[in-house]
Amino acid sequence: MQDMTPINTAEASERRAIKISAKEVTVHYGAKQALFGVDLDIEENQVTSLIGPSGCGKSTFLRCLNRMNDTIDICSVGGQIRLGDINIYDPKVDVVELRARVGMVFQKPNPFPKSIFENIAYGPRIHGLCRDKSDMEEVVVSSLQKAGLFDEVKDRLDEPGTGLSGGQQQRLCIARAIAVSPEVILMDEPCSALDPIATAKVEELIDELRENYTIVIVTHSMQQAARVSQRTAFFHLGNIVEEGPTEQIFTMPKDQRTQDYITGRFG
C-alpha cells in the first residue's frame, strides 16, 4: 500500500525471447463469454504463473494454449495465439502435433491405469519417437530422472502407475509430459491435490524444468506463484488485470484489484 509507483524500467530491460504470444483471445462457452480479449506474452524458459479468483478464466486460457478446449463442443475461441511463428488456431495446424509440442499436466494426477513404464512410453510410441526397445527404455529412464522419480520407482517399472502415491503420480504425469520432448508444459493447478511435502517436491521439479522448457502454471496458491514463477499474470473476470515479473506483482502491484487479491481481500 505504501508504494504504488510502477517500476517500468526493470520490466522492460529483462524481457526474454517470447515463446507464446496471445492477442485478443476471446472464449465463449455457448452464449457465455469466459475470456474478453486477453493479451499475454509468455517468455521462453521461464515459469509464468496465472493467478486469480475461481472462474476468472485462467484455466480456460491455459487450455487454449494447446487447444484442449477443442474437446468441448460448445467452446469457441477467437483472437490469435502464436507459438513461435505459427498461429495455433490456424486450420492448417495439426492439433496432435501441437499437443506434442505443448504438453499438459492436470489438476488431478491422471496416470493411465497401466504400468509406470507404459505410462511414459505411450507418448513417444504414438509419435514414433523411438526406433527400438532400448531407445524407448532410454527415454523412459531419462524422463523419470528429469521428473525426479526414477530412484523411487526404478525397481517397479512394471507396476501400475495408479499404485503410486499422489505426489509420485503427479510427477509421473510430468515425466509422461516431458517424454515427448515438448517445448512448453502447461500445468493446471498441479499441486492442488497434493500434500505439502509432495507439493514442495513438484515445485522443486518445476524450477529445474525451467532450464529446458517453458512452463505456464495455473495456481490458486499465491505462495506457490511467488515461489516458482518468474512472471505472473493476474486474471479477473475474464481479463488480465496485471502482468509482470512475479516479484513486482507481489510486492508492488500497480492495480488496486491485484493488491486486494494478493492480500486476501477477495477471491
Add this chain to the structure above:
Amino acid sequence: MTDLSVPPAQSTAQMPRDYGLKKRYASEARFKLYGMIAIGMGLLFLTLLFVSIITKGYTAFEQTKIQLSLTLDEKILDPAGTRDPKQLAKAIRYNKIIEPAFYQAIGLDPKDKAQKADRKLAKKIISRGAAIELRDMVLDNPDLIGTTQSVWILASGDVDSFVKGQISRQTDEKRRQIKDKQIAWIDALLDQGIMDKKFNSGLFTFGASSRPETAGIGVAVIGSLFMMGIVLVLALPIGVAASIYLEEFAPKNKWTDLIEVNINNLAAVPSIVFGLLGLAVFINFAGLPRSASIVGGLVLTLMTLPTIIIATRSALKAVPPSIREAALGVGASKTQTIFHHVLPLASPGILTGTIIGLAQALGETAPLLMIGMVAFVKDIPVSPLDPATALPVQIYMWAGAAERAFVERTSAAILILLAFLAIMNISAVLLRRRFERRW
C-alpha cells in the same frame, strides 16, 4: 448477531426437547421390515420355483433301459452279405433281433401262436426307438454283424414313467397305460436286474421325437449355440461401433437425440414384433430358409443390439474424463485415445452388457415362433442354414405334449436352460470383477 444476545429461555434449558426420535426410529424399523418382507417373498417364490422344477425334472436325467443279449445275425440284417449301408439301414430287420430276445427274457415263446396276444403286449415294453438305436450302432461299426452283444436298449416312455413311479399301480387297469401283465414282467425284469435306470444320455443327443424316450434337446442346443454365435459375431461389433460413434464422434444435435430415443425405444419393443420383422425381411424378402438358426440369429441380433448399445454407451460414459485428457494431453489423436485408453477401460462394462444381452436372447421364444423355429426337427443341424429349434422353443413344444414322460423332460430342459443362463450371468459377474480397474 442479535439472536445470540437473547438469553435462552429457562424452560427449554431444563425440559428435554422433543426431537421425535421415537418416531424416526420407528419409521426406520418399519422400512427395514418392509424390505425384509420383500426379499423374503422373492426368495420364497424362487425356492418354490426351483423345488417344483427340480423335483419334477431330475428324473428325466435317468432312463429305464433293458439289458438284452443280442445276436446280430447276418441272415437277418444283411441277407445279401454286401454290407451295403442301404440294406443295413432297414430298421425293421433290427426289430426281428430285439423282439425274440426280449420275449425269451420274459419267458415267452417267440413262435408259440397261443401267446400272440401276450407278445403283442410285451412288445410295447420296448421302445420303438430301440431298433433305430441298434441300427445306428451297427451302421457305425458293421463288423458287429455276426457277433453277440450285450446291449442296453430303451424301454418305452410309459414303462419308464411306471418304473419311476409316475404311473400308479393303484389306478384302474382300464385307465392305466401299463397293464397288469406288463407290470408282472417289469417286476420280474427289475428283480433280475435286466431292467434298470441308466443315465439318460439321449436327452442331450436326440432331436425331436413323438416318443418321449427318444426325444432330446440335441437339436435345440445346437440351434441355440448357432444363434448365440451369430448374435455374438454380429451384435457385439455393430453395437460397440455404433456406441463409440454416438458417444465419442457424433455431434450432439436433434438427429443424434432422435437416434438415441429410438434406440432406447427399440429396447422396449415386444420381442414378437422382431419375429414379424424377421419373417418379413429375412424370410419373405431375403429368401433365407425357414426354421433356420441363421434367421433366428439375425432376429435375436436385432433384439440384442439396443441392449449392447445402451450398455456400451454407459460403460464409455463411465470412463473418467481425466483419462481422455491425459491421452489427448500427450498428443494422442481422438481415435488413439478411444482405442488405446477408453475402450479397454470400458470393456468390462461392454462384456457384461453383451453377456446379459446374450442371456436374454438365449431365453427368447416369441420371435422364434414367428420364423418357424417351432418345428419337428429330428436331425442334428450341421450348419446355421439347416432347420433347427432353440432351447426355449423346445421347452414350449414339450410343455404341450400329452405323454407323462414329457412332463419331466420339460422340467429337465428348463433346468438345462437355467444352468446355461446361470453360467452366463456368473461369467459376466466374474469378468467384471476380473477386469474392473480403479483409478
